[in-house]
Amino acid sequence: GQSLEQPSEVTAVEGAIVQINCTYQTSGFYGLSWYQQHDGGAPTFLSYNALDGLEETGRFSSFLSRSDSYGYLLLQELQMKDSASYFCAVPLSGGYQKVTFGIGTKLQVIP
Amino acid sequence: DAGVIQSPRHEVTEMGQEVTLRCKPISGHNSLFWYRQTMMRGLELLIYFNNNVPIDDSGMPEDRFSAKMPNASFSTLKIQPSEPRDSAVYFCASSFDIYEQYFGPGTRLTVT
Secondary structure (H helix, E strand, O other): OOEEEOOOEEEEEOOOOEEEEEEEEOOOOOOEEEEEEOOOOOOEEEEEEOOOEEEEEOOEEEEEEOOOOEEEEEEOOOOHHHOEEEEEEEEOOOOOOOEEEOOOEEEEEEO | OOOOEEEOOEEEEOOOOOEEEEEEOOOOOOEEEEEEEEOOOEEEEEEEEEOOEEEEOOOOOOOOEEEEEEEOOEEEEEEOOOOHHHOEEEEEEEEOOOOOOEEOOOEEEEEO
């Protein structure tokens, strides 16, 4: 089966950098996605890594190491609006676009 | 595009009543997903459709839950009879590839 592990909570200071880690176990790996969800809102897609390495999108970057079954989301120049839950997710083998989500990491940005 | 549309946004009902949640996916997407989110269990996949066909309903809690997708632009999730433990936020999402799903705003269901 598939499983993902990520920390449940992280606190960081405004303007700082924070890294949210995700380790996964899956049969048939297609890539690692990241989603952001603000309280009371819906999950929204942030990034996807299919290959090893770092993908950068503005203040957010995502990294993948397939050999280590590990990835992380890096948020730079933290802003108060970045306070949200962040989910890693992996598409499941067998196609049809089914995805397993981690439990989510609640990020609190403090002044 | 208007994104994924869900209705109602909030639903309060009494135990034993039937609840129907509705979803309109993004035009052109070929997969549709129903999720349930609670503090205790996180984001759970209930069922998903590909090209209007149910592919995997193993996440549906029990026979009280049913879902349909009569055409590419509409899906329903029905709970009959509803129970207090069904209280959660229900999300519908659609996609056309494996790495990005588009979520609707969700329906917050409260069963008293």
